[in-house]
Amino acid sequence: MRLFSKIKNMFKQEAKTDVKKEEKIEISTENEEVEQKIEAKEDNETKKNVESVKVYEKGLTKSRENFVSKLINLTNKYHKITEDYFEELEEILIMADIGVNTVMDFMDRLRKRVKQEHIEDVASLNEIIVDELFIIYVNDEVIVNKINFAKEKPTVVLFVGVNGVGKTTTIAKLAEKLKQEGKKVMLVAGDTFRAGATKQLEEWANRVDASFVGAHEGADPASVIYDGLTRAKEENIDVVLIDTAGRLQNKTNLMNELEKINRVIGKVIEGAPHETLLVIDATTGQNGISQAKSFKEITNITGIVLTKLDGTAKGGIVLAIKENVGIPVKYIGLGETKDDLQVFDIEKYIYGLFKDMM
Numbered sequence: 001m002r003l004f005s006k007i008k009n010m011f012k013q014e015a016k017t018d019v020k021k022e023e024k025i026e027i028s029t030e031n032e033e034v035e036q037k038i039e040a041k042e043d044n045e046t047k048k049n050v051e052s053v054k055v056y057e058k059g060l061t062k063s064r065e066n067f068v069s070k071l072i073n074l075t076n077k078y079h080k081i082t083e084d085y086f087e088e089l090e091e092i093l094i095m096a097d098i099g100v101n102t103v104m105d106f107m108d109r110l111r112k113r114v115k116q117e118h119i120e121d122v123a124s125l126n127e128i129i130v131d132e133l134f135i136i137y138v139n140d141e142v143i144v145n146k147i148n149f150a151k152e153k154p155t156v157v158l159f160v161g162v163n164g165v166g167k168t169t170t171i172a173k174l175a176e177k178l179k180q181e182g183k184k185v186m187l188v189a190g191d192t193f194r195a196g197a198t199k200q201l202e203e204w205a206n207r208v209d210a211s212f213v214g215a216h217e218g219a220d221p222a223s224v225i226y227d228g229l230t231r232a233k234e235e236n237i238d239v240v241l242i243d244t245a246g247r248l249q250n251k252t253n254l255m256n257e258l259e260k261i262n263r264v265i266g267k268v269i270e271g272a273p274h275e276t277l278l279v280i281d282a283t284t285g286q287n288g289i290s291q292a293k294s295f296k297e298i299t300n301i302t303g304i305v306l307t308k309l310d311g312t313a314k315g316g317i318v319l320a321i322k323e324n325v326g327i328p329v330k331y332i333g334l335g336e337t338k339d340d341l342q343v344f345d346i347e348k349y350i351y352g353l354f355k356d357m358m
């Protein structure tokens with residue numbers, strides 16, 4: 001079965017199972033109590049997954065409407081596959097921010113498949129397009145989208161990225177998620193540069209009921225982080241989320257600052273930071289890609305958080321990051337509420353982009 005149909009079945013199936021299980025629980029008797037509990041747990045997970053798919057659907061609306069409508073127009077315009085068709089398709093993909101190199105590779109593969117499988121009409125090509133986009137992303141690799149938790153606590157996650165991309169908001173959203181999982185969380189305000197940045201993080205810490213360490217504006221970020229981590233050890237914290245200021249305008253300064261921060265972190269907690277997440281704003285398109293390349297040069301990035309996917313019609317940027325930067329996208333931001341931060345899942349993403357075509 002093609003991937004397209006597989007994904008479609010997967011998510012439609014899930015919605016159905018959800019209903020069935022609910023009915024079953026209602027008719028259970030007392031001696032089925034244990035079974036019922038297990039089912040309730042499974043049920044809860046299915047429900048969570050269904051909710052998550054909904055967040056993807058909603059957050060990718062702009063991209064879906066843009067992308068799918070263009071593909072449908074193209075299908076209506078050309079019934080047969082011609083060179084003009086290929087050229088227009090190429091343009092649509094590039095306009096969706098998929099990235100020129102990725103699109104070129106994609107077009108090569110598509111052309112080959114059209115030849116090999118003797119495909120003549122345009123309509124049957126849409127499924128193959130979805131299929132190939134998925135293949136490009138997965139590319140024989142195991143996609144690591146989970147946070148690397150340390151064996152011994154605390155796990156330290158450092159957030160980097162330029163101003164305004166959504167670092168502080170993402171930290172708050174992630175803190176909330178971790179709290180819900182029953183973890184003890186601390187937020188550390190390493191962005192001492194911008195006025196109000198520390199206060200913003202402190203307010204979030206209060207709201208999600210996390211511990212907080214910060215200092216006055218202009219304080220040395222490395223020393224704030226040192227204090228934070230020392231306290232995190234004393235307070236038996238599970239996960240420490242560290243905010244930083246991202247002044248990429250001056251690469252040397254930023255590199256020095258991040259080096260110093262990393263040194264201090266490693267000194268207090270061996271092997272830390274366990275994750276360095278680069279936050280990128282999806283609405284900045286190719287600019288975001290160049291930010292990722294620059295940050296990759298100056299520090300060891302272990303994952304990317306792509307925010308504001310809900311605010312762009314060019315959701316293809318996820319694919320461009322994989323191809324051009326080679327760092328896995330671990331989380332995506334699909335809106336401004338805490339539930340809108342989602343672990344990145346390529347299947348849900350593809351479904352969210354193409355569900356109207358399925």
Ligand SMILES: Nc1nc2c(ncn2[C@@H]2O[C@H](COP(=O)(O)OP(=O)(O)O)[C@@H](O)[C@H]2O)c(=O)[nH]1
Nearest residue numbers: 163164165166167168169307308333334335336
């Ligand atoms: N629509 C949308 N807005 C977001 C998302 N993530 C962050 N924002 C908004 O982006 C703005 C800047 O966020 P902030 O966390 O202060 O950025 P920072 O400077 O990197 O710390 C805020 O108004 C956030 O509400 C997202 O996924 N979707």
Ligand SMILES: [Mg+2]
Nearest residue numbers: 167168191197
């Ligand atoms: Mg901030």
